[in-house]
Amino acid sequence: MEKLKLIWTILFVAAFTTASYAGDNVFSAASATAAPGQEAVIDIMLNNADEVNGLQFDIVLPEGIQLVMDEKNNPLIAPSERAKGFSVICKAVEPGRFRLMSLSFQGSKVKGNEGVVLSITVKCDAAVKKGDNIVRFDEAHLSFANTELNKTDSILPSFETKVTVK
Secondary structure, eight states: OOHHHHHHHHHHHHHHHOOOOOOTEEEEEEEEOOOOOEEEOOOOOOOOOOOEEEEEEEOOOTTTTEOBTTTTTTEEEEEOGGGGGGEEEEEETTTEEEEEEOOTOOOOOOOOSEEEEEEEEEOTTTTTOOOEEEEEEEEEEEEOOOOGGGSSSEEEEEEEEEEEEE
């Protein structure tokens, strides 16, 4: 398993060795609502002034909210039409914290300049308390197709959303 992590990390670093100014590129997340024991979808939006060819951030889940896993035990995270052709890699870093990377091995870029890029499916535990639960997204980074932008920082501010349990 450690070998697989190392391979993915090397691939990501090799594919995205450029960085850029992130002032005109902003992540945000739509809020979601679910009942205890049910699923909800959090849409991740990207407004970007630059051509983006990769993105990364950590998902920090509150107690009682978890990522839904697919049949291969991978988090259920889907690229939108804007990120068509992108692969999504998401692994646990520590309990309640997951690192997500999304990129195209064929060199695709995020289409357009605003809107949803990923949809993340979460589930509320049956015993979760009703009310607002904050989901944070930390360590946000973008990779840019324009290599002339590589001398400045690609780090974006953290962002958050709420999952309301009714």
